[in-house]
Amino acid sequence: MSTANPSIDFPTSAPEPRRLTRAYRFTSVLLLAARIYSGYKAIQLWSRYFGQERKEQRYRRQDLRAARALHAAAIRLEGLLIKACQFIATRADILPDEWVTTLSGLHDSVPPRPFSTIRHQVEKELRRPLRAVFAEFDQTPLASASLAQVHRARTADGRNCAVKVQYPGIDGIIRADLRNLMFTLRLLARLERDLDFRIIARELLKYIPMELDFLNEARNCETLRRNFAARPDILIPEVYHELTTRRVITMELVEGVKVTDIEGLTRAGIDKREVAQKLIEVFTEMILRDGFFHADPHPGNILVQPGPRLALLDFGLAKDFSPRFRDAMVRLTFAILTNNREGIISAFHDLGFRTRDDSPETFLMLADLFLGNSVKRNRAYADRELIGEFAEELPRTLRANPIVEVPADVLLVNRVMGLLSGIGKTLDSQVNLFSTLMPYANQLIAQQNAAAK
Numbered sequence: 001m002s003t004a005n006p007s008i009d010f011p012t013s014a015p016e017p018r019r020l021t022r023a024y025r026f027t028s029v030l031l032l033a034a035r036i037y038s039g040y041k042a043i044q045l046w047s048r049y050f051g052q053e054r055k056e057q058r059y060r061r062q063d064l065r066a067a068r069a070l071h072a073a074a075i076r077l078e079g080l081l082i083k084a085c086q087f088i089a090t091r092a093d094i095l096p097d098e099w100v101t102t103l104s105g106l107h108d109s110v111p112p113r114p115f116s117t118i119r120h121q122v123e124k125e126l127r128r129p130l131r132a133v134f135a136e137f138d139q140t141p142l143a144s145a146s147l148a149q150v151h152r153a154r155t156a157d158g159r160n161c162a163v164k165v166q167y168p169g170i171d172g173i174i175r176a177d178l179r180n181l182m183f184t185l186r187l188l189a190r191l192e193r194d195l196d197f198r199i200i201a202r203e204l205l206k207y208i209p210m211e212l213d214f215l216n217e218a219r220n221c222e223t224l225r226r227n228f229a230a231r232p233d234i235l236i237p238e239v240y241h242e243l244t245t246r247r248v249i250t251m252e253l254v255e256g257v258k259v260t261d262i263e264g265l266t267r268a269g270i271d272k273r274e275v276a277q278k279l280i281e282v283f284t285e286m287i288l289r290d291g292f293f294h295a296d297p298h299p300g301n302i303l304v305q306p307g308p309r310l311a312l313l314d315f316g317l318a319k320d321f322s323p324r325f326r327d328a329m330v331r332l333t334f335a336i337l338t339n340n341r342e343g344i345i346s347a348f349h350d351l352g353f354r355t356r357d358d359s360p361e362t363f364l365m366l367a368d369l370f371l372g373n374s375v376k377r378n379r380a381y382a383d384r385e386l387i388g389e390f391a392e393e394l395p396r397t398l399r400a401n402p403i404v405e406v407p408a409d410v411l412l413v414n415r416v417m418g419l420l421s422g423i424g425k426t427l428d429s430q431v432n433l434f435s436t437l438m439p440y441a442n443q444l445i446a447q448q449n450a451a452a453k
């Protein structure tokens with residue numbers, strides 16, 4: 001079995017003061033966006049005036065150039081740009097391979113900080129010399145991502161563990177990015193008055209800072225571990241609380257193959273389609289049954305062991321529904337699966353969606369977008385054809401009857417569905433959504449009915 005990430009061939013990154021300033025970060029991203037946009041625009045214009053031949057080739061070359069430029073910027077700036085790239089790199093379902101392949105190293109192979117910095121951070125947090133706490137501590141990180149790097153170690157009492165150490169100064173970087181993002185959202189809100197960007201802003205401001213508190217991550221991890229205690233095929237690592245603080249979390253070391261490493265899965269004798277099936281089941285249980293879910297299932301956060309057994313990692317971003325909201329999500333899923341128009345409309349209402357004139361078209365369209373179309377087409381992931389259909393229809397429906405209220409709670413569900421769709425495509429998922437979701441929906445609806453009596 002291969003480990004999470006056997007080789008990291010990036011140079012280590014050294015913090016550099018100007019990277020921290022908001023204006024520098026904002027301008028860098030803006031210039032990058034302008035460069036990428038103008039690259040695509042130039043091909044479009046060229047093809048219009050000078051002919052269509054080699055257009056596809058030109059686009060693919062531009063995809064690669066753009067993805068490389070974004071990758072370089074993400075490594076230099078770190079922070080939220082890495083998180084955005086992790087999302088892009090998961091969307092193999094709808095994005096060209098050039099983007100996905102170029103950026104996928106950012107899931108778990110970001111240039112790490114030098115060991116001296118990490119050692120200092122651990123000793124400051126645990127208030128003891130490294131030697132006093134760990135019998136062994138690997139100087140080369142096992143993996144590194146947007147907020148932290150992870151080192152293999154052995155505790156003084158002999159347990160193998162993974163020590164996740166927050167990059168010093170990353171909180172300042174994230175704060176600067178969040179403020180820039182809020183500024184951008186305010187600008188967009190002025191340009192596009194039909195969409196309410198405050199809801200997105202509120203969710204970001206609530207959840208991103210929580211990721212920086214590893215005590216919160218430890219609590220999320222414990223909750224999921226309890227919820228999946230009965231499933232031996234799901235591994236949630238045990239947290240070692242005595243070696244955990246706000247910026248260092250020590251937990252059980254997990255071995256496994258990255259979920260999108262198809263060659264690695266094959267070598268380990270793991271059936272990728274079984275993995276895809278299990279992923280959908282686990283996330284359905286989290287979202288519909290427990291109302292508590294891991295909200296960042298990008299491939300760097302999922303390892304697979306033979307069985308297959310799925311190991312989830314990185315619990316910084318988790319979402320807790322109120323029981324009422326969870327029940328309405330169950331009703332919505334059930335109504336979509338059974339193609340029940342009234343049920344769909346009333347569930348959207350119960351969730352807190354409002355449209356301007358309350359006519360059903362917008363809700364029915366949303367239901368198709370969320371799940372309905374995938375169920376009807378028996379496809380466990382989105383594809384460009386599906387996006388193409390909605391790209392035409394959705395703006396028209398929304399202009400006729402705009403959504404005036406979106407419950408903030410659905411944003412992270414959508415994020416999870418997007419990530420799972422991307423992973424599903426990479427795994428060549430054959431999951432039958434109807435027959436997978438229906439037993440859960442039936443059982444949960446029966447429970448709701450019994451509770452209502």
Ligand SMILES: Nc1ncnc2c1ncn2[C@@H]1O[C@H](COP(=O)(O)OP(=O)(O)OP(=O)(O)O)[C@@H](O)[C@H]1O
Pocket residue numbers: 004005086107108142143144145146147148149150162164237251252253254255296300301313314315316
């Ligand atoms: N318990 C563990 N055992 C083995 N490897 C681990 C463990 N925890 C994390 N890792 C590895 O370390 C990487 C980085 O850890 P983690 O994802 O928790 O950091 P992060 O900075 O919060 O990530 P992200 O950028 O996804 O928010 C993971 O992608 C995974 O490869």
Ligand SMILES: [Mg+2]
Pocket residue numbers: 107145146300301313314
């Ligand atoms: Mg991670």
